[in-house]
Amino acid sequence: MKNYLKEGEPFYMFRMDNGLNFLTQIDITHAALQLQEKKANKEKDSIWNEYKDAIETLLKDYELSVLGSDNINIGKETDDRVCRFCGKTKAGGATFKKVAHAISEALGNKTLKCTEECDQCNARLADVEDNLSVGYLGIRRSILGIKGKGGVKSVGGQNFVLDAKKHQMILSEKTLIEDLGKQLKIKLEGRELFTMQGLYKALVKVVIDLVDGELLRHFRNTIQWINDKLVAEEFPPIRQYYSESIYAQPLIEIYIRQSIDDIEKGPYCFANLFVCDLILQFVVPFVDVDKGMMKSADMVAPYWDKMAVLLSMYNMQSEFIDCSSNEERTAWVELVYDKSDIKQADSSGKVSDNLKMLPPKWTVDNVEFPKFDPAIILSKEMHTIELMDVNDKVEVDEAWAHDTSNNIRSSFILDEEHNKVFIELSIEICNTDNTEHLLSCCVRAEFKIKDLGVVFANENNGQFSILKDFVIYTTVLALIELNRVIQPKFPIINLLKLDAENLCSHYRFGLKE
Structure with a gap:
């Protein structure tokens, strides 16, 4: 919140890491305020004591770590270090040459690093982190001038471009919500895709990077979930606070329950991430000692007031956000902008010469296509068909014909110029609860189409549709080719039993440039 001090007016500061008990610091501050007012105010005392009691209960039940203000490397730096995400060591093939930022550097983080995240996992999990730093906060970080690697980034959306170097906003007419005279109320719609569950994973990954290594044994299932080897459909929401402060360097508060067995005290671990102009509060899911008691909104609901006690003094607006969905979406931001800082786009809708707008959203069968005829496919070419990470220790019995789970990553790229379609399909096969990995497989296919226009439409409103x-x-066709590789080794596994229509919902569609 904004506070305006008068000249000569005293103010008070205290730190969480100076060795002085937090509650003692509160008492000292309270006493100083009373001396300043010359007399005790009973009403204020009552509120203060109620607030102090709530803090005392929270800090009695939880150990609090506050990180971000000082440079710190979390984890070992010796040759025997173990990666927190894959469990590999240098002897097992992992390398630790790159700097792994616990919070994305794009969000301004210069101080928090994890030495126990290997180079391979750092690269692999970059897509997870992008859900937060690029998809969810990409617009906010540019508007607020957050300096990441290379400084403040320009950003382009579906209806705007922010040029960070020129400090200029270029808008299309679709951004306007209300004309306020010298200002405009506008809605900026992003173009970078992310998922809410991916956002949740990105937040939780920060905690895994920073938590005491001795506690990682409680987060094994959490790490499996981050690695896409554990699937769930329901999660607690995150609570988003709107701050009047801007966090050029992100901060994080991590709370660990003092007693492993006292589940009634609240979730074993929760955290507050201070980033951009938001505070994101979230529960870390799949912790073993929570025994499945903190996995839904209803289960966590009784504890939000307790978790929020240290934030309640700021009287910030907040909202709960459901993070269960894996559906891709784009972020948006509403704000009031001075007209002098805005350049209107021309009538053609052109936003920028050097920041290209990407397709906003894909729809399926949004236009009326002719009936599909397989004869339009002139040729197919399988560039890659391979099995990876085969676990020969798994006993593949009849149960694997039914009790399997498939973690899927896929892309569907259209080349309008050459009438071609490129499919990349990666599938990991595990048992039902994703605790036992069998294999991963991948196919990259190219299809030559007689006329792409009979299955694909670029609509006038900027939407794209495909049959x-x-x-x-x-x-x-791609699954058939994968089956031919898998079945000689595992006859019981049949990918053609997969629901192809549901499988298509995992695709990331795009246009080849």
């Missing part, structure tokens, strides 16, 4: 039957048919 669902065509997507399903080409996906099945």
Whole structure:
């Protein structure tokens, strides 16, 4: 919150890491305020004591770590260090040459690093981190001038471009919500795709990077979830606070329950991430000592007031955000902007010469296509068909014909110029609860189409649509090729039993540039 001090007016500061008990610091501050007022105010005392009691209960039940103000490397730096995410050591093939920022450097983090995140996992999990730093906060970090690697980044959306070097906003007419005279109320719509569950994973990954290594044994299932080897459909929401402060360097408060067994005290671990102009409060899921008691909104609901006690003094607005969805979306921000800082886009809707706008959203069968005819596929070419990470220790019995889980990553790219479609499909096969990995497989296929226009439409409103039957048919062709590689080794596994239509919902669609 903004505070305006008068000249000569005293103010008070205290730190969490100076060795002085937090409650003692509160008492000292309270006493100083009373001396300043010359008399005790009973009403204020009552509020103060109630607030102090709530803090005392929280800090009695939880150990609090506050990180971000000082440079710190979390973890070992010796040759026997173990990666927190894959469990590998240098002897096992992992390398630790790169700097792994516990919070993305794009969000301004210069101080918090993890020495126990290997180079391979650092690269692999970059897509997870992008859900937070690029997809969810990409607009905010540029507007607020957050300096990441290379300084403040320009950003382009579906209806705007912010040029960070020129400090200029270029808008299309679609951004305007209300004309306020010298100012405009506008809605900026992002173009970078992310998922809410991916956002949740990115937040939780920060905690895994920073928590005491001795406690990692309680977060094994959490790490499996971050690694896409554990699947769930329901999660607690995150609580988002709107701050009037800007956090050029992110900070994080991590709370660990003092007693492993006292589940009624609240979640074993929760955290507050101070980033951009937000505070994101979240519960770390899948912790073993929570025994499945903190996995939904209803289960966590009784504890939000307790978790928020240290934030309640600021009287900030907040909202709960559901993070269960894996559906891709884009972020948006509403704000009031001075007209002098805004340049209107021309009538053609052109936003920028050097910051290209990407397709906003894809729809399936949004236009009326002709009936699909497989004959339009002139040729197919399988560039890659391979099995990876085969676990020969797994006993593959009849149960694997039914009790399997499939973690899927896929892309569907259209080349309008050459009438071609490129499919990349990666599938990991595990048992039902994702605790036992069997294998991963990948296919990269290219299809030559007689006329791409009969299955694909670029609509006038900026939307893109594609014929669902065509997507399903080409996906099945790719699955047939994968099956031919898998079945000689694992006859019981049949990828053609997968629901191809549901499989297509995992695709990231795009246009080849």
